[in-house]
Amino acid sequence: MIERSITGFHRDEEGHWVAELACGHGRHVRHAPPFLERAWVTTPEGRASRLGQNLECVRCERLEIPDGWNVERRTPIFDESSLPAALRRRHRIATGVWGRIIVLEGALRYRIHQPLEREETIAPERPGIVPPGIEHDVEPLGPLRFLIEFWRRGPPA
Numbered sequence: 001m002i003e004r005s006i007t008g009f010h011r012d013e014e015g016h017w018v019a020e021l022a023c024g025h026g027r028h029v030r031h032a033p034p035f036l037e038r039a040w041v042t043t044p045e046g047r048a049s050r051l052g053q054n055l056e057c058v059r060c061e062r063l064e065i066p067d068g069w070n071v072e073r074r075t076p077i078f079d080e081s082s083l084p085a086a087l088r089r090r091h092r093i094a095t096g097v098w099g100r101i102i103v104l105e106g107a108l109r110y111r112i113h114q115p116l117e118r119e120e121t122i123a124p125e126r127p128g129i130v131p132p133g134i135e136h137d138v139e140p141l142g143p144l145r146f147l148i149e150f151w152r153r154g155p156p157a
Contacts, residue, residue, distance in 0.1 A: 002061050002115055002131070003054035009047045017041045019050070022095060023132055024066030024153055025059040061116065063129035065098045070156040072097075075148045077104065080140040090135045098151040099130030106144025112136045122146075 004021035009029075012018050018026040031038040040046030059066070078084070090113060093099050101110060103122050110128040111119045113135040121141065122128040130136055130148075 001056050002134070004057045004060065005052050005054055006050050008051070009041075017047070019055055021055060021057055023057055023060050024069055024096075024098070025057050025064075027055050027057065029055075060131045060134075063131065065100065065129060065151055066153070069098060069151045069153050071100075071149045072152045073150050077145050077147050079145050080106075080143055083138070083140060087138050090137050092135050093130050093132050093150070095132050096152065097132055099128075100149040100151060101128035101130065101138070102147055102149065103127070104145040104147070106146075107141040108144055108146055109139040109141055110136065111138070 002023075004023045004025070006019045007022050008020040010018055010020060010026075012028070017029050017031075019029045020026055029038055029041050030036050031041050040050060078087075101108065101122055103124050103126075105124065108122045108128070109119065110122050112130075116134065120126075120128065122138075128138075
């Protein structure tokens with residue numbers, strides 16, 4: 001389970017409250033008694049009291065780049081010999097940035113560590129998505145060429 005902090009609130013097109021999360025995703029926070037008791041969402045003071053608290057983000061767990069985010073920059077193309085040592089070790093992308101690993105030729109092992117603990121093979125037909133703040137590493141699986149895109153909220157660079 002990936003939890004993200006609440007950074008704000010807005011109403012959706014139907015008037016329901018949506019918590020804005022630090023990852024860029026939104027999550028509905030309805031008050032619908034007796035099924036959902038969230039009276040705090042009905043007042044400005046109640047919503048303000050929840051800023052900075054964490055909510056589970058299922059879209060981060062599904063490795064979905066948020067809507068409205070675009071490529072800010074790209075790395076040079078790396079191969080198995082030019083792959084920086086820092087990418088082979090556990091590391092994280094900064095808060096507010098998503099990564100997309102694009103393999104042009106060959107394959108790359110992509111490991112995501114806590115809290116997801118998953119491993120996948122990235123190939124030309126399957127890019128790897130890197131959520132902000134999640135520890136991960138990569139390992140070449142033979143000869144390859146790849147690059148990394150870094151995505152932020154806003155218009156394309």
